[in-house]
Structures are given as C-alpha cells and as structure tokens.
Amino acid sequence: MDALLRLFSLIPGWDQNVPAWASITLAGLVAAGLCLGFMSLGPVGYVYVERKIAGFMQDRLGPMRVGPWGLLQTIADTIKLLFKEAIFPAAVHKVMFVVAPCLVVTGAFMGFAVLPFSPTWQAADLDVGAFYVIAIGSLSTVGLIMAGWASNNKYALFGAMRSAAQIVSYEIPAVMSLIVVVMIAGSLSLQAIVGEQAGGLHNWFLWKFFPLNVIAFLVFFTATLAECNRTPFDIPEAESELVAGFHTEYSGFFFAMFFLAEYTEMFVASAMAAVLFLGGFAAPIPALQTVGGFDIGPVWLIAKAWALVFVHMWLRWTLPRLRVDQLMHVAWKVLLPISLFLIVVVGGLLTWPATANGFPWDRWVGWLLSALLFVYLATTAARAWRWHARQVREAVA
Amino acid sequence: MTPAEICTKLQEKFGADVVGPLVEAASPFVVVTTERIAEVAAFCKADPALVLDNLLCLSAVDLPKEKDQPRMEVVYHLFSYTHFHRFALKVHVPREGARVPTVEATWGVANWHEREAYDLFGIVFEGHSDLRRILLPDDWQGHPLRKDWTDPEFYNGMRVKPTEQMAERALKGEEFGTGPFKHDPDNAHVPGSQA
Amino acid sequence: MSAGITRPVTSAESVGWRIDDIGPDEMILSMGPQHPSTHGVLRIELITDGELVREARPHIGYLHRCFEKHCENVDYPGVIPYTDRLDYVASMGNSLGYALAVEKLLAIEPSPYVSTIRVIMAELQRIASHCVAVGTYGMDLGAFTPFLHLLRDREKILDVFEWTCGARLLYNYNWIGGLSHDVPDGFVRACREIVAEFDKVTWPELVNLLIGNRIFIERTAKVGVVSRELAISYDLTGPNLRGSGVAYDLRKAEPYCGYENYEFAVPVGEGKHGPLGSCFDRNWVRVVEMKESARIISQALDRLEKLEKTDVREKVPKRAKPAKGEVFARSEAPRGNLGYYVVADGTAVNPYRVKVKSPCFTAMSAFHHVARGVMIADIIALIGSFDVVLGEIDR
Known part of the structure; x- marks a missing residue:
C-alpha cells in the first residue's frame, strides 16, 4: 500500500486535490484487487502443477489432452466448475449453506493483507501482523463448521467436527513455534521479522540457535500443514472415510470456493513459514535482492512459498492418512511439548545476561549444544534408515 | 478319521437319529433327524475325536420330484482344522412349512448361510437370532430357488417381465437391444482355425 | 415424501x-x-x-444377480462365464474352482500340460488380485500412489491374459476338462519378464512405499484383531485365516492341479507390530503371498517348457451330463477357499443345484464381531483388510 500511495503522489497535483482518506481507500482497493487476482488465479497453476507432480510420482503422465502438455486443463476445469449448477439439497439450511464457503474463502484471503512481498509491497503493515494471520486463520474453521452443519448430512457433520478439532488443536503448536520467532525478532510486525533476517542466507531465523529453530520450523510447518487439511492430516475431507467431508453436498461454484480456499490457505501458510523462518522476501544472497535496480523481493517470497507448497504436494502423494486419535496424539503429545520446550529454552537463552550482553551464544554454548543435537539427530536418522533397510531386507528375504 | 468311522461314531452316539449313511459316495454324508441337528452339530464340534470346528458350507436343495418323498434338504459340509477331515450332515425337511433348528451357536458362519437358505428357499431356522432376507430385497415375495418358482410379473408396481407385445415382435424376428453389432462379425474368432 | x-x-x-x-x-x-x-x-x-x-x-444383496438360479438354467459349460462374474477381480480362480468341481463329477483328469497352464494362470491372477487388494487398501488409508504403481503391474498380467484368451477381466478360460485356448508362442518368456520385474521392482517398491510406512503400520497393526477361534468359527479362509496364524492353504493341504509338485511357503501372520490377526497381518500375508506366487510361476514355467504339448481341448466333453451325484469341491482362490457344491440329477445337461461358498461372504459375516468398538476410520481399514469383492458376496 505504501508503494501505491507513493505511486499516487507521483501524479501531479494528487496530494493537493485528493483527500487522504480517498487515496488510502483507493490504494487499499487496488491492493485488494491485486491480492484477489493472485489468489483466484493461483489455484489454476497449483492444480495443474499438483496433477503433474502426482502424475510424475505415480508413473503416469497427468493431464495431456487440453492444450500443449495439458496446460489448459485446469482452465477448462475452472470454466466447467463455474458454469455447473450449484445444487441445493432439499434439507440444507440455505443461508448458512451459502455463507459458509464465502466465510472460508474470506478467511483464507484475508491472510494476504499482511503478507510482506517487499518492504513497500504489503497491503497493510500491521504491528500485530503475525497475530493477525493466526487469528484470521481460525475464521475458516467457523466456515467449515457452518458448511458441515448446514449441509444436514452426517458425513459433512463428521467432517466439520473433525476439522474443528483438528484446526483448534494444531493452532496451538503453530502459535507456540511462532512465538519463538517473535521473541527473537522482538516484534509481531512481519516487516520487522523479515527485516531482522535481511542480508543473506546465514541471517535466516532458521539457523538462529541452531538447531532449535529448525525444530521450530518443522513444528510450524507440520502444524500449518494440518491446518490446511492436507495429507497426512486430511481427515476432515478424507475421501475414503467421509466421502468428501464437509463439502460433500457442495457442487459447482460453491465447491470451487472450498477448493480455492484450500489452495490459498496452502499458499498463505507456506508464505508465513517463509516469512518467519526463511527470510521472507530477503534474497539468500544480498546481491540477488535487486535486478536492474528493481527489488525482486516478491519473486523471492513467492519462490520460497512455492517450494514449501511443493513439499505439501509431495507429502500428499506419499503418505497415508492418520486416524483421528493419532492426529490428536501428534498435536498434543508431540508437537505441543516440543514447542513449549522451545519457547522455554529460546526465551531463557534470550534473557540470559550473557546473551543479552552480546555473549556469542552461537560460538560457545550453542555450538556445543548444536553438535550434541546434531549427533543425536544423525544417529536417530541412521537408526531409522537401518530399521527401514532391515524391514525391506526381511521383506525381500 | 475316515468318513466311515465318523459315521459309526455318530450312530453310536445318536442311534436312530442318524440314518441313511452314504459313506461310499464322493462326498460322504449322513442324514440326521431334523429336531436333533443342533445337538449333532454341537457334538461334532465338541467331540475330541471329531472336532469338526469349521462349517464349510450350508446349502439347501429343493427336491420336489424325489420318488420316496418330495422334500428339501439342508446340507452341512464340515471340516476340522484339528484332524483335517471332512464330513457332511444332511437334514430332510418337508417342502412346505420347513423348520430346522439353527446351528448358529456352534458355527458363527451359519448365521448368514441360514439367512440365505431362508431367503432363497423359505426354510425357517428356529432360534436364529436375526432371520431376515439377506440377498433379496426386504419386500420380496417368495423364495426363488425353489423349483416351483415362477418369475413375478410385477415388482412394486413395476412390470419386470417382457410384455406379450414384445414377445410377439421378438418372435417375428425384430431385434431388441442388439445395437449396431452384427451377430456374426467378419473378424469372429474361430477357435482352432489358426492351426 | x-x-x-x-x-x-x-x-x-x-x-x-x-x-x-x-x-x-x-x-x-x-x-x-x-x-x-x-x-x-x-x-x-x-x-x-x-x-x-x-x-x-x-x-448385502445390492449386487445380487441370481447366479445360482442362472446355473440351474444353463448347461454345465455354460455356467463358466457366470462364475467369472462372481469375483470379478480374480476370474481365473473362480472358473478353475467350478471346472474342478464338475471334473470330479464327470471323473475327468486333465492332462499335466493343462494343469500346469491352469496353475500359471491362477497364480498370475493371484498376483493381479492381490495387487488390487493391497493397492486399494493403501488408498483406503489415504495413500494414493502405491495403488497406481500396483495397477501398472497388474496391467501387464492382464495383457498376458488378453494375449492368451482375448479378455482382460472375464476370461471364460478354464473349461471343464481343459482350457479355451492354448498359450501363445512366447508366453513363457513374457511371463518370465513379468515375474522378474515383479520381484525386482514392484515388490520392494511396495514394501518400501506402503508396508514399511510408519503411518500405515500405526493405522493397521492394532486394529481389527481376529482370533484363531473366531476365524475358524466364521470360516474365514485364505489370507484372512492365515493372518490369524493358521497355516492352512488348500494348495498344500489338498493339492489340486499338481500343486504338490511346486515348492512354496505358506505365509502366516506374525503379529510383528501388534497382536496376531490384525489388519496388518492379513495384509502382510497377501504381500508375501504375491512373492510366493511368483515363485510358483517360475517353477511352473520351467515345467511347462519340459512338458509335451497336448491339445488343451482334448478332454473337453462334447456333452457334459454327469451321473446322479453331488460334489463339494474347494480351491484356493486369491480371496480364500472358494467352494462349489454341485448337485447333478443324472437326467439333465444343466446342474440341478449349484451353491457357491464364497470366502468374502463368510468373511463379511464375521464383520460385526470385529467392528465393535473401533473408530470410523478403522471400519474402512477393516473392510479393506478382509478384501471383499461384492460380486462374490452377493452372487
């Protein structure tokens, strides 16, 4: 929005003739329009890419018929979805049935408002940006429960209840690991968080207090994966159990809205992970931050987010789905203790006088601890690999 | 144990209630008095020398033209996972109002097999926990595997038999539902012709 | 309304x-x-x-097609296409079981050449069927990819079937006393390639991607435990029975088609990751059985090459009209022991009564016992682990 306001002020006589509220409104509208365009066109790309990735992993081609390499397939699908009749089953609560997908899309979309694409390209630089994203993220839960309840279908209700339980549970570890970053940055503003990480790869929060923040990143990623209802946490819409979960009764455009929301949430969650841990719009090498005098921060953020979206897809096409109780087990007995532990340790290290006075934590205690943890992780990984190899060997024998 | 031994053992225990042993046939069996089939079944499973713990198959057969007496038969094929021998029990029941004690308590699988026999033959298994139709719709009338079964003309108000009109047209040589396919396509596979 | x-x-x-x-x-x-x-x-x-x-x-009953009524109205060979439609995922096994039953009635002994081809076809079918069973089981649990990998390999087996008898799903291949077609030239080589690829690629890939997966084990290992007693009382057979630890396989216990000439193991559930007889064990038995089938196929192919070629329709009766009698014959189909109770009245060319003891039917009848107290997601895991095909349950 800052960039837009600056752009407006370049127009001769703008500042004198247009009142401030009007130009802010206009800038807000333009920013919203841009985000909306990005959000609604994005899934066209994601769906194509997801289908191609799935095809690659499953030893098949994926869409190949519409357009070269099937490039136009999702466009055709989108058009089909938009023109399909939206069916209202007789027993649904019509108002809630319509409001629910709108609410879900709104919840997903509002996350865009604070995503910092560059120091100036940000719809709104809220002081509580990180908090805002989390708060808005739960809005979609309300929409999902409404959808499930309004559908008047037992499967939809099951899906809604599962999603409510799941999102509420996984929000806690997500917030906890976010607090780790907020404590380090000392601010809830996403601009400030990215600003702290500027100046190259080694400044990313991912490496801070190595390996503590790596764990925090993994916790955050897992938790947001669950919040997006993606495999292995896709139990609210588990197609083999609940038919389609909360959107069983939806068709046509309303179904497309749920679809849109899912992919948008995926992007927002990945972008948040990128902002919090991977330097956001900051380039890994400072020299690559600008190309020909232009700040290519947005490209970096989107690239990082898409890389994480790819991991989402990768997991989806590899793993089976957890059961409800196992899902809760992961949230409350694995992720939550880990993130609590991280808060205590990182918080303690931050308030430790030596660190506060500039004691090089990373150089002394940190490296020792890092080395120990590294050894532990390596042996665990090796053990896991050996176990796995033995499984395969025994199976083959 | 050989079938003959099993037969002797059963006859020792149940006397005249186990009759008509036919142990020389390909699948040996004995005929048991209807009322005592549950007891015989329980004995077959419990006796340490028999341990026929597995009911392989429970089938009903309709024999309306049998010379000595028109009847239905219920056949129990048994198997032992302990001694690995096989045997069969048979029960003769009248064609109308047939009632047989259930053997569900002895072999769990009999539950569904008996429901099937009830569904398709109309044999009522006394003491069965859940004797409902199993394969046919709940509102079906009649028991179609009986030999005197004729197809109904209507089911729930829907005509399910071809009408006389259709039959006449078919007799005149009109084709129904054959589509564009010829009966003898040029590329018909003639077995053995490639040799 | x-x-x-x-x-x-x-x-x-x-x-x-x-x-x-x-x-x-x-x-x-x-x-x-x-x-x-x-x-x-x-x-x-x-x-x-x-x-x-x-x-x-x-x-059940939504797919009831009156199989047994049909059988009473067609002649003995005419039943075979209907048997194909019982368990449409493993048609070869169904028609084999029926052919064996009627051959017993007619006292026909097919030549070793025919028997060997039957064994090869039945075992290929077993692999194909277990591919579907394990693949869809993975899909039930949310893993989509293994399913497509397995179907890819099933395709190759179906290609061989198509090459041999012209059909990919419902073969009408095992005739009474013989086969509908001899195997084509190059059949042995094609089968060897399939087996080699299965051993080298598909099977390790399956174990790697699905069976060894921690989530898969967690989802299946402690779920749906069927005890030995329950399994026998409810006449669970095949992999379902062996998953509960009973090493009973008709191919070993009552060999038919010359199975006694082949060397293979009977895999049983081991209770590796939980109690014995869980969903994991049943599935594991299927997975290992595929491997054993591949072994049998290799041996049978060796045997086939050495055997003298005979006309596969040599002993097919012109008019099958058995004497009065009855037979209950079982064979080891991929889903368990498939039993045919065939009654002949000695006067007609059509069976007097045919009753099919379907392994899926008996497995499903035990379902309510196992499904008590599990979660909804486990219900899905349970159905998949029993590997039922509704075409066979409803007949």
Missing part, C-alpha cells in the same frame, strides 16, 4: 435400526451402498458415538 409407489414392506423386522435402538449420544450412520471405500455396493449400518463405533451391521 411425494406421492409415489408405496413400498409394501412384508417382513415385520424390516431394515435397519430404529431410533429406539440407540442411546442419547449416539447416531446411526449408513455407510454405503454408494461409498468410495466399501469396495462395491456394500452397505454398513453403524451406531456411532462420536468417532467410536458401538455396533456395525452389514447389509
């Missing part, structure tokens, strides 16, 4: 549970017949308390 045909419900107990049957916190959930994971048109009624299932009751 709008005005329409009123259904005259004749039986008093009618269908389903009523509202009085459930407690205040419970709900009746009707799963199927149109449900993605009931493996066909199976309907299961559940009484659920939240995610927990208190009671489950399967309803």
Whole structure:
C-alpha cells in the first residue's frame, strides 16, 4: 500500500486535490484487487502443477489432452466448475449453506493483507501482523463448521467436527513455534521479522540457535500443514472415510470456493513459514535482492512459498492418512511439548545476561549444544534408515 | 478319521437319529433327524475325536420330484482344522412349512448361510437370532430357488417381465437391444482355425 | 415424501435400526451402498458415538444377480462365464474352482500340460488380485500412489491374459476338462519378464512405499484383531485365516492341479507390530503371498517348457451330463477357499443345484464381531483388510 500511495503522489497535483482518506481507500482497493487476482488465479497453476507432480510420482503422465502438455486443463476445469449448477439439497439450511464457503474463502484471503512481498509491497503493515494471520486463520474453521452443519448430512457433520478439532488443536503448536520467532525478532510486525533476517542466507531465523529453530520450523510447518487439511492430516475431507467431508453436498461454484480456499490457505501458510523462518522476501544472497535496480523481493517470497507448497504436494502423494486419535496424539503429545520446550529454552537463552550482553551464544554454548543435537539427530536418522533397510531386507528375504 | 468311522461314531452316539449313511459316495454324508441337528452339530464340534470346528458350507436343495418323498434338504459340509477331515450332515425337511433348528451357536458362519437358505428357499431356522432376507430385497415375495418358482410379473408396481407385445415382435424376428453389432462379425474368432 | 409407489414392506423386522435402538449420544450412520471405500455396493449400518463405533451391521444383496438360479438354467459349460462374474477381480480362480468341481463329477483328469497352464494362470491372477487388494487398501488409508504403481503391474498380467484368451477381466478360460485356448508362442518368456520385474521392482517398491510406512503400520497393526477361534468359527479362509496364524492353504493341504509338485511357503501372520490377526497381518500375508506366487510361476514355467504339448481341448466333453451325484469341491482362490457344491440329477445337461461358498461372504459375516468398538476410520481399514469383492458376496 505504501508503494501505491507513493505511486499516487507521483501524479501531479494528487496530494493537493485528493483527500487522504480517498487515496488510502483507493490504494487499499487496488491492493485488494491485486491480492484477489493472485489468489483466484493461483489455484489454476497449483492444480495443474499438483496433477503433474502426482502424475510424475505415480508413473503416469497427468493431464495431456487440453492444450500443449495439458496446460489448459485446469482452465477448462475452472470454466466447467463455474458454469455447473450449484445444487441445493432439499434439507440444507440455505443461508448458512451459502455463507459458509464465502466465510472460508474470506478467511483464507484475508491472510494476504499482511503478507510482506517487499518492504513497500504489503497491503497493510500491521504491528500485530503475525497475530493477525493466526487469528484470521481460525475464521475458516467457523466456515467449515457452518458448511458441515448446514449441509444436514452426517458425513459433512463428521467432517466439520473433525476439522474443528483438528484446526483448534494444531493452532496451538503453530502459535507456540511462532512465538519463538517473535521473541527473537522482538516484534509481531512481519516487516520487522523479515527485516531482522535481511542480508543473506546465514541471517535466516532458521539457523538462529541452531538447531532449535529448525525444530521450530518443522513444528510450524507440520502444524500449518494440518491446518490446511492436507495429507497426512486430511481427515476432515478424507475421501475414503467421509466421502468428501464437509463439502460433500457442495457442487459447482460453491465447491470451487472450498477448493480455492484450500489452495490459498496452502499458499498463505507456506508464505508465513517463509516469512518467519526463511527470510521472507530477503534474497539468500544480498546481491540477488535487486535486478536492474528493481527489488525482486516478491519473486523471492513467492519462490520460497512455492517450494514449501511443493513439499505439501509431495507429502500428499506419499503418505497415508492418520486416524483421528493419532492426529490428536501428534498435536498434543508431540508437537505441543516440543514447542513449549522451545519457547522455554529460546526465551531463557534470550534473557540470559550473557546473551543479552552480546555473549556469542552461537560460538560457545550453542555450538556445543548444536553438535550434541546434531549427533543425536544423525544417529536417530541412521537408526531409522537401518530399521527401514532391515524391514525391506526381511521383506525381500 | 475316515468318513466311515465318523459315521459309526455318530450312530453310536445318536442311534436312530442318524440314518441313511452314504459313506461310499464322493462326498460322504449322513442324514440326521431334523429336531436333533443342533445337538449333532454341537457334538461334532465338541467331540475330541471329531472336532469338526469349521462349517464349510450350508446349502439347501429343493427336491420336489424325489420318488420316496418330495422334500428339501439342508446340507452341512464340515471340516476340522484339528484332524483335517471332512464330513457332511444332511437334514430332510418337508417342502412346505420347513423348520430346522439353527446351528448358529456352534458355527458363527451359519448365521448368514441360514439367512440365505431362508431367503432363497423359505426354510425357517428356529432360534436364529436375526432371520431376515439377506440377498433379496426386504419386500420380496417368495423364495426363488425353489423349483416351483415362477418369475413375478410385477415388482412394486413395476412390470419386470417382457410384455406379450414384445414377445410377439421378438418372435417375428425384430431385434431388441442388439445395437449396431452384427451377430456374426467378419473378424469372429474361430477357435482352432489358426492351426 | 411425494406421492409415489408405496413400498409394501412384508417382513415385520424390516431394515435397519430404529431410533429406539440407540442411546442419547449416539447416531446411526449408513455407510454405503454408494461409498468410495466399501469396495462395491456394500452397505454398513453403524451406531456411532462420536468417532467410536458401538455396533456395525452389514447389509448385502445390492449386487445380487441370481447366479445360482442362472446355473440351474444353463448347461454345465455354460455356467463358466457366470462364475467369472462372481469375483470379478480374480476370474481365473473362480472358473478353475467350478471346472474342478464338475471334473470330479464327470471323473475327468486333465492332462499335466493343462494343469500346469491352469496353475500359471491362477497364480498370475493371484498376483493381479492381490495387487488390487493391497493397492486399494493403501488408498483406503489415504495413500494414493502405491495403488497406481500396483495397477501398472497388474496391467501387464492382464495383457498376458488378453494375449492368451482375448479378455482382460472375464476370461471364460478354464473349461471343464481343459482350457479355451492354448498359450501363445512366447508366453513363457513374457511371463518370465513379468515375474522378474515383479520381484525386482514392484515388490520392494511396495514394501518400501506402503508396508514399511510408519503411518500405515500405526493405522493397521492394532486394529481389527481376529482370533484363531473366531476365524475358524466364521470360516474365514485364505489370507484372512492365515493372518490369524493358521497355516492352512488348500494348495498344500489338498493339492489340486499338481500343486504338490511346486515348492512354496505358506505365509502366516506374525503379529510383528501388534497382536496376531490384525489388519496388518492379513495384509502382510497377501504381500508375501504375491512373492510366493511368483515363485510358483517360475517353477511352473520351467515345467511347462519340459512338458509335451497336448491339445488343451482334448478332454473337453462334447456333452457334459454327469451321473446322479453331488460334489463339494474347494480351491484356493486369491480371496480364500472358494467352494462349489454341485448337485447333478443324472437326467439333465444343466446342474440341478449349484451353491457357491464364497470366502468374502463368510468373511463379511464375521464383520460385526470385529467392528465393535473401533473408530470410523478403522471400519474402512477393516473392510479393506478382509478384501471383499461384492460380486462374490452377493452372487
């Protein structure tokens, strides 16, 4: 929005003739329009890419018929979805049935408002940006429960209840690991968080207090994966159990809205992970931050987010789905203790006088601890690999 | 144990209630008095020398033209996972109002097999926990595997038999539902012709 | 309901549970017949308390095609195409079972050449069928990729079947006393390639991607435990029985088609990751069985090369009219022991009575025992682990 306001002020006589509220409104509208365009066109790309990735992993081609390499397939699908009749089953609560997908899309979309694409390209630089994203993220839960309840279908209700339980549970570890970053940055503003990480790869929060923040990143990623209802946490819409979960009764455009929301949430969650841990719009090498005098921060953020979206897809096409109780087990007995532990340790290290006075934590205690943890992780990984190899060997024998 | 031994053992225990042993046939069996089939079944499973713990198959057969007496038969094929021998029990029941004690308590699988026999033959298994139709719709009338079964003309108000009109047209040589396919396509596979 | 045909419900107990049957916190959930994971048109009624299932009751019959009635109205060889449609995922095994039963009635002994081809076809079919079983099982649990990998390899087996008899699903191949077609030239080589690729690529890939997966084990290992006693009482057979630790395989115990000439193991559930007889064990037995089938195929191919070629229709009777008698013959189909009870009255060319003991039917009848107290997601895992095919249950 800052960039837009600056752009407006370049127009001769703008500042004198247009009142401030009007130009802010206009800038807000333009920013919203841009985000909306990005959000609604994005899934066209994601769906194509997801289908191609799935095809690659499953030893098949994926869409190949519409357009070269099937490039136009999702466009055709989108058009089909938009023109399909939206069916209202007789027993649904019509108002809630319509409001629910709108609410879900709104919840997903509002996350865009604070995503910092560059120091100036940000719809709104809220002081509580990180908090805002989390708060808005739960809005979609309300929409999902409404959808499930309004559908008047037992499967939809099951899906809604599962999603409510799941999102509420996984929000806690997500917030906890976010607090780790907020404590380090000392601010809830996403601009400030990215600003702290500027100046190259080694400044990313991912490496801070190595390996503590790596764990925090993994916790955050897992938790947001669950919040997006993606495999292995896709139990609210588990197609083999609940038919389609909360959107069983939806068709046509309303179904497309749920679809849109899912992919948008995926992007927002990945972008948040990128902002919090991977330097956001900051380039890994400072020299690559600008190309020909232009700040290519947005490209970096989107690239990082898409890389994480790819991991989402990768997991989806590899793993089976957890059961409800196992899902809760992961949230409350694995992720939550880990993130609590991280808060205590990182918080303690931050308030430790030596660190506060500039004691090089990373150089002394940190490296020792890092080395120990590294050894532990390596042996665990090796053990896991050996176990796995033995499984395969025994199976083959 | 050989079938003959099993037969002797059963006859020792149940006397005249186990009759008509036919142990020389390909699948040996004995005929048991209807009322005592549950007891015989329980004995077959419990006796340490028999341990026929597995009911392989429970089938009903309709024999309306049998010379000595028109009847239905219920056949129990048994198997032992302990001694690995096989045997069969048979029960003769009248064609109308047939009632047989259930053997569900002895072999769990009999539950569904008996429901099937009830569904398709109309044999009522006394003491069965859940004797409902199993394969046919709940509102079906009649028991179609009986030999005197004729197809109904209507089911729930829907005509399910071809009408006389259709039959006449078919007799005149009109084709129904054959589509564009010829009966003898040029590329018909003639077995053995490639040799 | 709008005005329409009123259904005259004749039986008093009618269908389903009523509202009085459930407690205040419970709900009746009707799963199927149109449900993605009931493996066909199976309907299961559940009484659920939240995610927990208190009671489950399967309803079958949605795919009933009057197989047994049809059999009484066609001649003995004419039944074979109908048997193909019983278990449409493993048609070769069905027609083999029927052919064996009628051959016993007619006292025909097919030549070793025919028997060897039958063994090869049955084992290829077993691999193909288990590919579908394990693949869809993975899909039931949310893993989509293994399914497509396995179907890819099933395709190759179907290609061989198509090459041999012209059909890919319903073969009409095992005739009474013989086969419909001899194997084509190059058949042995093609089969060897399939087996080699299966051993080298598909099988390790399957174990790697699905069976060894931690989530897969967690989802299956402690779920749906069938004890030995329950399995025998409910006549569970095949992999379902062996998953409960009973090493009984008809190919070993009552060999037919010359199975006694082949060397193979009978895999049983080991209770590796939980109690014996769990979903994991049943599935594991299937996975290992595929490997054993590949072994049998290799040996049978060696045998086939050495055997003298005979006309595969040499002993096919012109007019099958057995003497009065009855036979109950079992064979080891991929889903368990498939039994045919065939009664001949000695006067007609059509069977007097044919009853099929379907392994899926008996497995499904034990379902309500196992499904008590599990979660909804486990219901899906359970159906998949019994590997039922509704075409065979409903006949």
